[in-house]
Amino acid sequence: MALSMYEASVPVFTRGLGQLAHVLSKGQEHAKSAGTDPAQLVEARLAPDMFTLAGQVQRASDAAKAGIARIAGIETPSFADEEKGFDELIARCAKTTDFIEGVDTQHFKGSGEREIVLKVRGHELKFTGQRYLLQYAIPNFFFHVTTAYAILRNQGVPVGKLDYLGRL
Numbered sequence: 001m002a003l004s005m006y007e008a009s010v011p012v013f014t015r016g017l018g019q020l021a022h023v024l025s026k027g028q029e030h031a032k033s034a035g036t037d038p039a040q041l042v043e044a045r046l047a048p049d050m051f052t053l054a055g056q057v058q059r060a061s062d063a064a065k066a067g068i069a070r071i072a073g074i075e076t077p078s079f080a081d082e083e084k085g086f087d088e089l090i091a092r093c094a095k096t097t098d099f100i101e102g103v104d105t106q107h108f109k110g111s112g113e114r115e116i117v118l119k120v121r122g123h124e125l126k127f128t129g130q131r132y133l134l135q136y137a138i139p140n141f142f143f144h145v146t147t148a149y150a151i152l153r154n155q156g157v158p159v160g161k162l163d164y165l166g167r168l
C-alpha cells in the first residue's frame with residue numbers, strides 16, 4: 001500500500017512538535033528545580049551564529065506549518081516570533097499542531113506532483129511536492145527540533161533519546 005502525502009507529513013510533524021513540547025516541558029521543570037532563570041535556557045544557543053532555543057522552536061514551527069501549507073497548496077499562516085518563555089514556546093508547538101491537523105485531507109490529493117518553488121538566498125529551487133517534503137521540509141524541521149533538544153541537553157537539562165523519540 002502506498003503512503004499518501006498526508007500520511008508522510010501530518011503525523012510526522014505533529015509527533016515531532018509533541019516531542020519538542022515534551023523536551024521544552026522538561027527544560028521548564030529543570031529550571032524550576034535547579035533554581036535557574038528560565039530565560040537563561042530560552043536564550044541559550046549552541047554557537048554564537050546559531051538561533052537561541054526560542055529561535056529554534058520558532059523555526060521548527062515555521063518549517064512544519066510552511067511544509068504542510070506548501071504541499072497542500074494553501075496559504076501559510078504567519079506567527080509572530082514573540083515567545084519569551086517556556087509556556088509560550090509550548091503554546092507555539094500546540095498552535096502549529098492545531099493548524100496542521102486542521103488542513104483538510106482533500107488538499108493533499110495530487111500534492112506529490114505539485115510544483116513547489118522556493119526562493120532561498122537569491123536562488124530559485126524547484127521541487128515536486130514529494131521531493132520537497134522528503135528532501136527539504138522534513139529534514140529542515142528535524143534540524144531545528146534536534147538543535148532545540150541539543151541546546152537543552154547542553155545546558156544540563158536531563159533529557160535523553162527517549163525524550164526526543166517518545167513512546168513508540
